[in-house]
Amino acid sequence: MRPAAATPAPATAGPGPATVGGAALRVVLAGAVVTAVALLVVADPASRVTPWAVLVAGLLLAAVVAAPGSGATTIVLLLLAVLVLDSDPGLLLLPVAALVHLVHVLAAVAGLGPAATRFEIAALVPTARRYALAQVAVLPVLAVALLVPRGGGLPPALEVLAALAAAVLVAVVLVLAGRCRRGAGVRAPG
């Protein structure tokens, strides 16, 4: 016989929301860093990988995985930028740029909790959507800017900035046009 008053509602069966472990996010984070470095090394066959560089990179990677919300991630991303400047990745710059953005986003999310945190997939969907949107908006512009032959007296950086500025201008115009259409639709007659 069991005490009747001490019988609250029993636990309901059924799986909860789909989750992914914080450790898995950190593994993906490390994989993104390693992939970006590998792409840059492949893009520059003349580069020499010394044991010291591997050791330092390993330590930094361990720091990023252990504490994604720390400054180690910033250092790693800055070092990636230096590697990009040191090499000439060409069109490989596009996946490297996407990976740099991915490292930043993953580190921001994974750093919110301990490694054992279970992240609901639904909690990551908005971040993934924004990441994809940023990539879709920026990468084509960058691809065009990289493919178009350079010439004239302008520095290449200014050419890319100009292309990005034009893209932003188009986006702003489209957004404002959409708002105007919505506003006209709800306006009361008379």
Add this chain to the structure above:
Amino acid sequence: MTRGGAAPAASLPPTVALRPTVALRPTVALRRAATLVAVLLAAALATGRPEPVALAAPLAAGTLLALTAAGPGARRRGAVDPVDAGDAVTPGEAVPRATVRAPGLLVEGRRVDVLVDVASWPGAQLAVVRLPDERRVPHASWTAAALGADGTRTLRAVVSPHRWGRVTVARPDLLAAGPDGLLVHDPVVGQERVVTVVPTAPPVSPLPLPSRPAGLVGTHRTRRPGDGSDLLDVRALVPGDPMRRIDWRVSARRGELHVRRTAVDADADVVLCLDTRLDVGPDVAAWPGPPGPGPEGATRPGSSLDRAVHTAVALAEAHLRDGDRVALVDLTQPRRSVPPGTGRRQLRRVTARLATTAVQPGAHRLLLRPRAVPLGAVAVLLSPLLDAAAADLAASLRRRGGLVVVVDVLPAPLRPPGRGHDLRAATALRLVLAERQVRLAGLRRAGVVVVGAEPAELAARLRRLQAAARRGAA
């Protein structure tokens, strides 16, 4: 906002209508994005190369998108601090917050749902919440949960308390974050939800009860004829026998009327006496220290008091199931005693009282009111028997007559002091145990039944006692 429509408005305390604004702070990620974009653009301008711009552009776009999605509720300044506002603020409006909904009374080892209501600001993307973990009670695990458009969410967790007493089932610490974790609110320490967990125990047989009835209801057979359910014998009809008791088959076979006699179903008082002066564990090295409660105020699993409580629950269940009257006596706090009673309600009373049992280190005497153990009742004394007081009490109860059962709740096997302790500790332990053996032998000589508290041993011993009692009754 008014509180109570009949009260005059002038007497009402002023309230502050909290806007849905919260004080957010940028995370390292936001500072990293800003720093990287600035450095990369500067590098592009300095070197005249397009690669830094290509790296900075997705970062800048993603950061702008995230900040745009943060919503109008996210303000970095101008928020009302609900803590500083004190009574002027309706408490429920402080965000972010996490509140726990759980039953006030749980059962040891039984899984139950606990709901955690998370409230944050509109625009918050996720909340990292410390939820109870069924496998690691009272520890917990962290879950990053998606929040709704209004910044709220109800999370479900399963808890299965593995010890009785006052147990913290949840403390939902909370970190609410805006889009992409670029803005967060300061971590919020959750309010602990403490519930009472009532103990449970594996079923055992009831104690053999004396034939003397204490009432006219119950299920125990006695040798006294009367209205009951168990057949006592069949005999010839005599004047005064009720007609409904005539056994027609026997009467037809023997040629004269016979009646069936049944034994009266009687109940009996079972008084569970709990010695709460000591709570010792199997580790003898810890005995000299304060024997008080373990972490979070709960009695340590496997300690003498834990074994006593579980044994008391098992015996109470067994006897109340059979219709007996059961009482509970705390021998150091007589006011906490439960008077005799029957039925499921009495079981709830007894288990609830046992769930709040705590050791009383300052108590040295055993207090038993004279009428606490009625004549003819079965007295069950649960004690580690480390001193003479409990044994003396059992012997005095036995001298009054009636069955006295002593449940030895001293944990076994004991772990003697290790090498770090001197020989005096080991010698003292041997002396204490030797005195205890002498005490137990004396109790057995006096007719007191001494049983162990191990569930299997207790069940087997009670079955043997029941069988012996039946043979004696036959």
